[in-house]
Amino acid sequence: MNCKYFGICASCTLFDKTYEEQLNYKIQREKERFSNFTTMEFDIIKSSESNFRNRAEFRIWWEKDADGNEILSYAMNDFKKNILKIDSCEMVSPHIKELMPKLITKLESDLELSYKLFAVEFLGSSTNDMLVTLIYHKKLEESWLTKAKEIEQKLNIKIIGRSRKQKIVLTNDYINETLNIANQDFFFAYEENGFTQPNTKVNIQMIQWVLNNTQASSKDLCELYCGGGNFTIPLSTKFRKVLATEISKTSIKSALRNCKLNDISTISFIRMSAEEFVQGLNKVRAFNRLKDINLDDYEFDTIFMDPPRSGLDDTTRALAKDFPNIIYISCNPETLHRDLEELTKTHEIVRFALFDQFAFTNHIESGVILKKIR
Ligand SMILES: C[S@@+](CC[C@H](N)C(=O)[O-])C[C@H]1O[C@@H](n2cnc3c(N)ncnc32)[C@H](O)[C@@H]1O
CATH class of the missing domain: 3.40.50.150 (Vaccinia Virus protein VP39)
Known part of the structure; x- marks a missing residue:
């Protein structure tokens, strides 16, 4: 591969x-x-x-660049169980692969969407339907919903927000x-x-x-x-x-x-x-x-x-x-x-x-x- x-x-x-x-x-x-x-x-x-998986889950890794800006990355474990930052994955379907960098850029540019984001799950179909679940360590407020709706439309995906005891479905929860x-x-x-x-x-x-x-x-x-x-x-x-x-x-x-x-x-x-x-x-x-x-x-x-x-x-x-x-x-x-x-x-x-x-x-x-x- x-x-x-x-x-x-x-x-x-x-x-x-x-x-x-x-x-x-x-x-x-x-x-x-x-x-x-x-x-x-x-x-x-x-x-x-390659590119055979229609569902995938990634951790989100946060760090600051030299200018103090927050940088978000997808992450997996390496063989020593350390965090490995990745920008692409060859196992996931072409649709998920194409979406990954676009999504992270959108998330990174908005603190409401990126703050305390812990993991992202993708569920795609061969008919190009795409469900993205954003999992947070914070309570999701109305302001999050407004921002999430914007990227849902821009990226032509369906978003679900999850947090402790919270599941917010923007369009629907299936593909x-x-x-x-x-x-x-x-x-x-x-x-x-x-x-x-x-x-x-x-x-x-x-x-x-x-x-x-x-x-x-x-x-x-x-x-x-x-x-x-x-x-x-x-x-x-x-x-x-x-x-x-x-x-x-x-x-x-x-x-x-x-x-x-x-x-x-x-x-x-x-x-x-x-x-x-x-x-x-x-x-x-x-x-x-x-x-x-x-x-x-x-x-x-x-x-x-x-x-x-x-x-x-x-x-x-x-x-x-x-x-x-x-x-x-x-x-x-x-x-x-x-x-x-x-x-x-x-x-x-x-x-x-x-x-x-x-x-x-x-x-x-x-x-x-x-x-x-x-
Ligand atoms: C390997 S999946 C197969 C599902 C389905 N055949 C498919 O192809 O999508 C196993 C399924 O067994 C269900 N399951 C797990 N434990 C079970 C149990 N004790 N009794 C009945 N169903 C169970 C799971 O919820 C899951 O949907």
């Missing part, structure tokens, strides 16, 4: 390798890790080599995204505080891979950890009905909005933790949140799970074993390996993919399709 901070900034831990070298290193590492389950060829989905999957446009609104996949091009290919490896079914899909419906909405085209659950209120709000945007009426989104949903489905406990859902109406043949780094808990793992088909997307190969120890007692792996969602870092996303054997 053509980055002047490569090897200094701690974000890209595999800085000493070319794109292909870092990818091959991760492929070999994961082949070895999962060799006790499968020796099949993995499907490999590559990232762009619009359109993903073209299998020649069909799917529409999403990504909430500022909800989970979104960081690498849009790899995300599109992950969804595509899941669709390619899912047979159209006259039965139903059960999804856990559904976020804002990133997989749910395209995948719903393959099933009669979908029941999808997720712990975050923000993500469920986003999922419901996304369903409307795509005019889909076959999905029910419920805010529940995976652990609670297992209790509800097994009728161990009654939940008010499930009162409008007749669980007996569903005839599930597939479970789709995209859990956080901690992977599945014991009860969710046990539940998954009852389904004929399991689709498991994982951002942590260690917990995926642990979960497969159990899932492969009843299911066989029929397809395995590695998605290089986090290029130049040690992280890699995996996808596994399992079918019931007994």
